[in-house]
Amino acid sequence: MTSGDRGIRGVDSAADDFVARRRGQASAPAAADRPGWRPTRALSRAFVVIAVASALGVLLGRVDLVILALPFIIGTAVALRSRPTALPTVTLQLGTDVGAEGGDVHARMRVANPGEVPLSTAVLRAGVSPWVRLRQGHGTYAASVGAEMGNSIVVAGRAMRWGAHFFGPVLADTYACDNLFHYETLPAEAKRVRTYPVGEPFSADEAMPRASGLGGTHRSRRPGEGGELAGVRPYQPGDRLRRIDWRVSMRARELYVNHTLSDRDAEVVLLLDVGVDAGTSGGVDGKASVLDTAVRATAAIAEHYLHRGDRVSCLEFGPRVRRLRPGTGRRHYLSTLEWLLGVRVADGVSSDTRLLRSGALPPNALVVMLTPLLDDSSLSALAGLARAGRFLVAVDTLPEHVRPEHDGVWSAHAERLWRLDRENAIGELREHGVPVVRWGGAGSLDQVLRDVTRMSASGKAMI
Amino acid sequence: MNDSRLAQRYHQGRAWLRRTQPGAMAVRTSVYVTGFLAxxxxxxxxxxxxxxxGFALVLPILxxxxxxKxxxxxxxxxxxxxxxxxGEHSYALAFLLGALLYTHHTSAAQAVTMRxxxxxxxxxxTGWARRTGLVLLAAAAASALVGLLPRLFGRTDAIAYGLAGLAAVVGLGGVLAWLVFRKL
Structure with missing residues (x-):
């Protein structure tokens, strides 16, 4: 299996790489190391040709050689009649720095020429994330700029995958005097385009196994102010008058009040297994890798529960315990999307004990673990959580198209063995009371949530 | 070279071809064609x-x-x-060669700026083509003038021509050096 994570890179390091690479290719040193315009090889060439042809013409007494050199003499003299002094600058402006997968990205690169000599060519080179597909060109654009003017190039593209993509830095190689002088501007800083994941819409009809916090949409077992009728009971001092059930009171000849259960919100912990990735990401229109599936599913599940008023927190299961605090509402949904931009595959040992000790898993929370079920640490974490009596659902994020590479006669048999072993492991998890379901978008968790709710009613230890 | 490496090269070539842009390729084509004709x-x-x-097909490739470079x-x-x-050739042919070499020179200078x-x-x-065209027009006029000079003054005094040519070359070198190194 090949790693599919090539989209998420540090913006700064990627930008630095780009500048270093570009400058490594250039024959001239960086702009910061030299003050201004430098003659190009073309100017040397023109002088060499003029000198050789003229000298031969004079030495051999040949007028035709002088005529041959005339275009070079006139062209060079005309080009050099005014030399550039002012230094051009380049700026980069993004249309918007937030978008969704598949959405448009616009950037405006502008070269300003404060000098009186026009720029015959200004070549703008923009470092662009591989996940931004440009509609025109491949990140390098050439334009001419008049004297004391500016010229802008508007680049449009499409963000093909979730993540924090970079646009820039932009380097401008400017040429004046018919490309006889060159100046490389200081780079315009890279900008970050935050691209949020877009998943299949998710919905689940089932109630949560345990509601916890005050306020929300789920029925709790505790009496209190709520919409769910639990019964009627005799009036007690302190009861609100609007709770009086007049029909029952008339019949019983004493005051009765409606007894309701309080509405509570539930807490959902979305646990992302980031220990391993598999499959190659094809972007928003292509095939999904494990990480793509996990991130898009997390976004969809979080949106669903946050819309219902529940509290959602996110947690990475990997060598580091990266966590998003629980929260609710639209603002928290945006925080969740922002948090997801930082999800990446982390090498190292994952530990379920550290997970349980971290305090990030409240006892009554529904834990939805999104995992490809590919390594032992994930399996043992699931088993450990089930043993600890957590309300747990495992979502299988291994895409169906992901297969090991076949490079030998035994590969097919090895794959079959591997699949059988994985099915065995999933079967064992189910025996331990961990419902495992393949991610399938809307309604895909309904059945397992129903099971978890039913089992939670009979006590934690039975799960 | 084994098959996988060949296939890799093939895919790299196809990817390069897909990325090429018509404007940049037109400039490269101009470098080759003018080099060939020159x-x-x-x-x-x-x-x-x-x-x-035969030579012309190969030499402009680099x-x-x-x-x-x-x-x-x-x-x-x-x-x-x-x-x-x-040996000495006609002035018209000399101008043609000069024009081709100058176009080769400017298109190579333009090609350097872009991948x-x-x-x-x-x-x-269009700016590059316009500048080159104007220079060639001016050069054509100047060539006609230079070609007429021997007819105006006769072809007898070779030493005088030599000295005049030498003075012109030195003067020209001075002017170009001044244009490049003058303080602005």
């Missing part, structure tokens, strides 16, 4: 048109592929040297 024009009087065309200079100087060694996948706005190419 070699044919310079070498045909010496070795015949067919053999010259200036086209690596215009940032010394290859365009080498091609131009070679053409001038071959032209000088094969083959650079998206080139039309103003860059």
């Amino acid at each position: 070699v044919v024009t310079a070498a045909a009087p010496a070795i015949g048109a067919a053999r010259a065309a 200036p086209t592929v690596r215009p940032m 010394v290859w365009p200079t080498a091609l131009i100087v070679t053409c001038v040297a071959v032209w000088a060694l094969t 083959t996948d650079t998206y080139v706005t039309p103003e860059v190419v």
Whole structure:
């Protein structure tokens, strides 16, 4: 299996790489190391040709050689009649720095020429994330700029995958005097385009196994102010008058009040297994890798529960315990999307004990673990959580198209063995009371949530 | 080279071809075509048109592929040297060769500024073509003037011509040096 994570890179390091690479290719040193315009090889060439042809013409007494050199003499003299002094600058402006997968990205690169000599060519080179597909060109654009003017190039593209993509830095190689002088501007800083994941819409009809916090949409077992009728009971001092059930009171000849259960919100912990990735990401229109599936599913599940008023927190299961605090509402949904931009595959040992000790898993929370079920640490974490009596659902994020590479006669048999072993492991998890379901978008968790709710009613230890 | 490496090269080639942009490729084509025609024009009087065309097919490849290196200079100087060694030619042919070499020189200078996948706005190419065209027009007028000089003053005084030419070259060198190194 090949790693599919090539989209998420540090913006700064990627930008630095780009500048270093570009400058490594250039024959001239960086702009910061030299003050201004430098003659190009073309100017040397023109002088060499003029000198050789003229000298031969004079030495051999040949007028035709002088005529041959005339275009070079006139062209060079005309080009050099005014030399550039002012230094051009380049700026980069993004249309918007937030978008969704598949959405448009616009950037405006502008070269300003404060000098009186026009720029015959200004070549703008923009470092662009591989996940931004440009509609025109491949990140390098050439334009001419008049004297004391500016010229802008508007680049449009499409963000093909979730993540924090970079646009820039932009380097401008400017040429004046018919490309006889060159100046490389200081780079315009890279900008970050935050691209949020877009998943299949998710919905689940089932109630949560345990509601916890005050306020929300789920029925709790505790009496209190709520919409769910639990019964009627005799009036007690302190009861609100609007709770009086007049029909029952008339019949019983004493005051009765409606007894309701309080509405509570539930807490959902979305646990992302980031220990391993598999499959190659094809972007928003292509095939999904494990990480793509996990991130898009997390976004969809979080949106669903946050819309219902529940509290959602996110947690990475990997060598580091990266966590998003629980929260609710639209603002928290945006925080969740922002948090997801930082999800990446982390090498190292994952530990379920550290997970349980971290305090990030409240006892009554529904834990939805999104995992490809590919390594032992994930399996043992699931088993450990089930043993600890957590309300747990495992979502299988291994895409169906992901297969090991076949490079030998035994590969097919090895794959079959591997699949059988994985099915065995999933079967064992189910025996331990961990419902495992393949991610399938809307309604895909309904059945397992129903099971978890039913089992939670009979006590934690039975799960 | 095994099959996988060949396949890799093939895919790299296809990817490169997909990325090429018409404007940048037009400039590269100009480098090659002017180089080809210049070699044919310079070498045909010496070795015949067919053999010259054979050389001309090969020689401009390096200036086209690596215009940032010394290859365009080498091609131009070679053409001038071959032209000088094969005796005096007509002024019209000399101007034609000069025009071809100058266009080769400017298109190589333009090609240096851009990679083959650079998206080139039309103003860059039209501006380059306009500047080159104007220079060639001025050069044509100047060539006609230079060609007329011997008729005006006769062809007898070779020493005087030599001295005048030497003075012109020195003066020209001085002017160009001043244009480059003057303080602004």
